[in-house]
Amino acid sequence: MAREQTENLNLAIRLTQKLRSSVSQVFQDLADGFENQNAFGPQESEPGTGVSASCSLNNLQKSLKLVNNNYSELDKVASTLSTSVYTANTGHICVDPVVDKMPVYSQILHSYKWTNKMHEHSEKAVSILQQNSLKRSSLSPYRMSRVKGRSVLLPSAYPPSKVDTFIAQLDRQFQDIQFNVTRPLGSCAVVQVTLGRTMKVLLVFRGLMIEWVKVKGYQEDFLTEDGKIDIWSNSRFQVFRKITDHATAATLHFYHIMPEISIQSFIIWLQGYKNLFSAPCHKCGKHLQGALLPTWRDLRTRDPYHESCRH
Ligand SMILES: [Zn+2]
Structure with a gap:
């Protein structure tokens, strides 16, 4: 049905073009005076003889007959087209943008000013960052940073093979913790850390930088339906x-320019949660407070504290 409609539409377009061209021809001939098409030759088309005029x-x-024929053909085809085609097409006319009424100019101007400003700010930021002796972020195109006279890769620039090797090394180092690496998000490693029978931690890495942390119970899992x-x-x-x-806060606390140290420190700290259900709070000596276990571990000593007891 739709195919037939399309064919009819194509035919109607072709006939419209034909009609248009025949009408143009009429006006062209009228303007030119039919002189070139005179069947009797130029010698008999002298002005005043009456032959030329007839x-x-x-x-x-x-020519007019041709126009009439073309018009009739088009009219015939047009009657076969369903009205819904017209309404569908004319319905789009109202969404046709009126360029004059659109705020394109002001938007472009705004973007231009904004980009200029950003450029200015970034230039200032570069000059300030270059003076920064810590050099946490490198501006060199090789994404390298100098630490104590030797070059190291930035945490986020570690290739997947190096990340895998490092995680395997962690797996050997921490006997009571299991590491399971997957890459459902492309090159970023998603590491599921299982801490004894206490809890599971999901870490999303960018290079060797921890970007996302989720902690769940041992009975829960990190799978969708x-x-x-x-x-x-x-x-x-x-x-x-909690x-x-x-x-999440601890990943920031343990940030170090050497990502291996940063992750090792974080895992050691995380290991402190293996007595989550057995250790009482280091300050108040109770297990429960407000129906909650001591969910916080001291970042240095790993001692358990309730959230309200940590200060
Ligand atoms: Zn407490």
Whole structure:
């Protein structure tokens, strides 16, 4: 049905073009005076003889007949087209943008000013960063940084093979912790860390930099309903949601220009949670406070504290 409609539309377009060209021809001939089309030759088309005039009229009649025929054909095809086609097409006319009424100019001007400003700010930022002796971020095109006289890769620039090697090394180093590496997000490693029978931690890496932390209970998993890795959903238990917050803060605390040290320190700190259900709070000596376990671990000593007891 749709195919037939399309063919009819194409035919109608062709006929419209034909009609248009025949009408143009009429006006062209009228403007030129039918002289070139005179069937009796130039010698008999002298002005005042009357022959030229009647020939011209004859030709005009022929041209008009052609126009009429073309119009009838188009009319016939047009009647076969359903009205819905017209309404569908004309319906789009109202969404046709009126250029004059669109705020394109002011938007472009705004973007231009904004880009200029950003450029200015970034130039200033570069000059300030270049003076910074810490050099946490490198501006060199090779993404290298100098630390104590030797070059090291930035944490985010580590290739997947190096990340895998490092995680395997961690797996050997920490006997009571299991590491499981997957890459559902491309080159970024998603590492599921299982801490004894206490809890599971999902770490998303960019290079060797921890970008995302989620903590869940040992009985929970990090899978969506269709079996894919789920990095977004929170634990059902408030205890693990609290630990997620503390662990996220800890990744920032343990930040180091040497990413191996940073991750090792973080894992050692995380290991402190293996007595989550057995150790009392270091300050108040209780297990529960406000129906919550001591969810915070001291960043240096790994001593357990309730969230309100840590200060
Ligand atoms: Zn306490």
